[in-house]
Amino acid sequence: METITEKDITRGGQFLVKETKCEDVFTPEDFSEEQIMMRDTVREFVDKEIWPNKDRFENKDYAFTEACMRKVGELGLLGVAVPEAYGGLGMGFVDTMLVCDYISGATGSFSTAFGAHTGIGTMPITLYGTEEQKKKYVPKLASGEWFGAYCLTEPGAGSDANSGKTKAVLSEDGTHYKITGQKMWISNAGFCSLFIVFARIEDDKNITGFIVENDPSNGISMNEEEHKLGIRASSTRQVFFSDTKVPVENMLAGRGEGFKIAMNALNVGRIKLAGACLDAQRRVTSGAVKYANERFQFNVPISSFGAIRAKLAEMATSAYAGESACYRAAKSIEDRIKAREAEGASHQEAELKGVEEFAIECSILKVAVSEDIQNCSDEGIQILGGMGFSEDTPMESAWRDARIARIYEGTNEINRMLCVGMLVKKAMKGHVDLLGPAMKVAEELMGIPDFEIPDYSELFAEEKELIGKLKKAFLMVAGSAVQKYGPDLESHQQLLMAAADMMIEIYLAESAILRTEKMAKTKGADQIKEQIAMAQLYLYNATDVVIAKGKEGIASFATGDEQRMLLMGLRRYTKYTNMPNVVELRETIASKLVEENHYCF
Incomplete structure (x- = not known):
């Protein structure tokens, strides 16, 4: 098998100045037999466990979301991206995208719980943790014995993530930090076992990351569940830390490196969020097509009307283009990771640099596909007419769930500006x-x-x-x-x-x-x-x-x-x-x- 080197791979953003041959892109038609089996396993789980129970998610059954997470953990799907050494499947970046894609089609509530746990709940430890931290925490997270949450956002720190006021004060004996502060919009907070918490030590310029076990007796408290427009059964709470003791060995990476962790976690989260919108588009389009075929007006199915057919065609087209771009970028990242590893880099370093290289594409995809699923679900409602506006059909919940995708992992406005800003910086560096x-x-x-x-x-x-x-x-x-x-x-x-x-x-x-x-x-x-x-x-x-x-x-x-x-x-x-x-x-x-x-x- 030919070894891929970094010189063979188009760099992030280079698509604008370099012609790409069709033979050099990865497409869903290139899935291996193993990947097809993985896709079918995930799809079967969703069709059996998630889709028939959409009403439970819409009725804010948080316990059911947690139960489904445990079931998917038993299938090994929470550890797809986790190295085998820490209890995961150790699969490639395309495989992780594929799982994110097909596990997310039925409801945004479960999709958010899954993405928050496997991404920002687990990945920071996998990529930045010490060997001791990874051995202690990652196997539990990969199996679903424990669930993770990510505490970055604060009332005064949203898009400006590095402006958080949460403090970490070193104890006099130097054995632990005491964390005090308020975090909000924390996904999985209601059932998580640990938090990735970002706090500022003294007057440091940048925040620092910590692994904090969820122990209410250790100064951790929460508000009630937030009542949200969509993703209703995704546990979302405010979390308060009051002199919460965290051992010094639970610092993640080094002092002041929290902002770096947060930004790199968001890069991965952005492309996976795009992937998580794909099967939702397929399912919404399929639902609209079926309804249009079954709904008769003027003695003919409305699928025969040109105005309806135009909508269906545009919905399918945006799904097809988004899918094409997501898997193209995922394989570019995977190739870059493999090339780095072949040159002697550790898995941690290779994955971090691989994703960072294509941060522009990650932002592009996050914006494009999150807006496409919103438009797709909106047109789905329109095709169903009055029924689309009713809670008795899945269209209105799809539209509500889609709305958050334009906000989290960095708003689409932030990501648009990042696209161009990162491109200019890469040009200035000669990349x-x-x-x-x-x-x-x-x-x-x-x-x-x-x-x-x-x-x-x-x-x-x-x-x-x-x-x-x-x-x-x-x-x-x-x-x-x-x-x-x-x-x-x-x-x-x-x-x-x-x-x-x-x-x-x-x-x-x-x-x-x-x-x-x-x-x-x-x-x-x-x-x-x-x-x-x-x-x-x-x-x-x-x-x-x-x-x-x-x-x-x-x-x-x-x-x-x-x-x-x-x-x-x-x-x-x-x-x-x-x-x-x-x-x-x-x-x-x-x-x-x-x-x-x-x-x-």
């Missing part, structure tokens, strides 16, 4: 060459356009050329903005968000195109006409977003001749030679959905 390609685009704008019509005889030839041009549009806008504002760019938040939307759509559109091109080479284009239609439809929609956000960005910093030149360039880089028949694309997709009576891609 991604943005300056060279941006200068070439600027030179190209001053030249005479090539009016010769290219040969588009190969599948996706025009689409891939258009993807390349959309990247040029981003480089043109972002490059001009950096030149205009320099280090002050970060203070122009609306411009950053516009640029981020351009990035997001480029990554998802390219991922859908590459996945479908790869599929066509193995199955034949005539066998996947619906997937081809979805890839083309997503690109069409993405191009519209790039046009709108490009205009917004340009108008925010350019005037006069500069503005006219940039707008001319935007038109040039977003122009189709042969615009697709969008109505026909949607019809192709909807026909397959209606025929199969579920999301079938």
